[in-house]
Amino acid sequence: MSSSPLPACSIVFLTWRDQQHPDGGGSEVYVESVARELAARGHHVQVRCARHPGSAAREVVDGVEIVRRGGRLTVYVRSLGWALTAGRRTDVVVDVINGLPFMARLARRRGLVALVHHVHREQWHIIYPGWRGRLGWWIESRLTPAVYRDVVHVTVSDSSRRDLVALGVDPSLIHVAHNGLDPRPAAPASPSPHRISVLARLVPHKQIDHAFHVVRELQDDVPDIALDVIGDGWWRDELVEAARSAGVEGRVVFHGRVSAERRDELLASSAVMLLPSVKEGWGLAVMEAAAQGTPSIAYRSAGGVTESVVHHETGLLVDSLDDLVEATAMLLADDAGRQRMSACARRRAQQFTWPATASVVEQVISLVRDQSP
Incomplete structure (x- = not known):
């Protein structure tokens, strides 16, 4: 177990998908890699996400409890219901906003972190042309910044930080924690020139x-x-x-x-x-x-x-x-x-590691932990 400057606490990530989900990608790798590092430091870490075909409702992976409830959209309802009830006993909730928030801000005044990888202006209109895309972008660009205006944010790059500031997020509330990387040796393959x-x-x-x-x-x-x-x-x-x-x-x-x-x-x-x-x-x-x-x-x-x-x-x-x-x-x-x-x-x-990423996130968690309800 790694040492941690932050006393052990309970941390829950609310996220759309997990790495095993057929549509899982870089966002899910980030969340679970950071969660794994935090668990190794003695924290009780849970990831709550949607179920997918063949998935278990609950399992422990690398010391992190994965809880799957709801589907593509109902996961948001189920997660908010948890936040309003049992979730109030959690020290810190990390609301992973991939376009749509879990609205955990409605359940918690304190002990909350918003994690945003990037804004989705272009994606909304590519995937959902018409009114659905406009509605999605309105939620992300207008409603979410208003609801989360006093919430501490974590994002993964200075570029995303600037985009969040442009949406009205207070710059002093935004912390950048770059993606890490699992240490892996170079594969034995030789590159083909074409x-x-x-x-x-x-x-x-x-x-x-x-x-x-x-x-x-x-x-x-x-x-x-x-x-x-x-x-x-x-x-x-x-x-x-x-x-x-x-x-x-x-x-x-x-x-x-x-x-x-x-x-x-x-x-x-x-x-x-x-x-x-x-x-x-x-x-x-x-x-x-x-x-x-x-x-x-x-x-x-x-x-x-x-x-x-x-x-x-x-x-x-x-x-x-x-x-x-x-x-x-x-x-x-x-x-x-x-x-x-x-x-x-x-x-x-070699300069980017998940322990370094987790250390930044842990520092942010320490900022909000003492405020938890």
């Missing part, structure tokens, strides 16, 4: 079809170019069709959800990873690729990637789809430059 990869959930706002466009544009000049798509999600069938429509289905391999070991092998065998996402709070995939010595290319407008990618050192930041094609072609052709970025990326990845 193989690229994408590591992401298969959802529309990750814009994985942009990687298909890159392959199509470069296939004449790079005849053996290939793309590994690592991850799964509800948009998979549409992406398979998009690859077929782009005429690159023979060059794209959909690996689905794989083990950490297999993920590392695929990343290590890639010359470069593309992250053409609309928005990222940080870009955990960037650091997972960096740990394997694989530089990344991402859109500068995505926000948090401007901090996870060090431009021209651990990867490249671009401004358009045409730039993405050009940057990919440049890195595939520049063996020396790619090797230099590879070494820089690996060194930088």
Whole structure:
């Protein structure tokens, strides 16, 4: 058990999904990695989230109690009901706001932390065009800041911090705790000079079809170019069709959800990873690729990637789809430059750890613990 400057307390994370959920991604990795570290320091930590097919209603993973109640939307109702009743005996509640809050603020005046990875302006309108997207963005941009105006916030990047300030959150209430990374050795694979990869959930706002466009544009000049798509999600069938429509289905391999070991092998065998996402709070995939010595290319407008990618050192930041094609072609052709970025990326990845992330979150928890009801 690790020592902790904070006396043992009960901490509950209210979050939409857990890592085992079919749609789980970087947000869930963050929550459970921090929860695991806090549990190792002697705290009683619980994660409350939605159930999914085949999941247990309750289990303990790495010292963290996982409680699953409700479905995609009813998890919010069930969690608020818990917060209004049994949850009042918990020292600190962390409300993980992925677009929609759990409204735990209605149940607690104190002992509450809001955890926000990034704002979802673009995602709301991509996934829910029309009135539903407008309603979702109104809740996130107007209602939530009003309800949580005096709540201490944690976010994962300075970019997300600026976005929260723009929504009206008091800057003095926002603390940045960057994503960590599990210490893993570099996989034994050797990078193929013309193989690229994408590591992401298969959802529309990750814009994985942009990687298909890159392959199509470069296939004449790079005849053996290939793309590994690592991850799964509800948009998979549409992406398979998009690859077929782009005429690159023979060059794209959909690996689905794989083990950490297999993920590392695929990343290590890639010359470069593309992250053409609309928005990222940080870009955990960037650091997972960096740990394997694989530089990344991402859109500068995505926000948090401007901090996870060090431009021209651990990867490249671009401004358009045409730039993405050009940057990919440049890195595939520049063996020396790619090797230099590879070494820089690996060194930088070693600077980010989950214990360090958990220490920041623990400090925030210590600020609000004495206020708990």
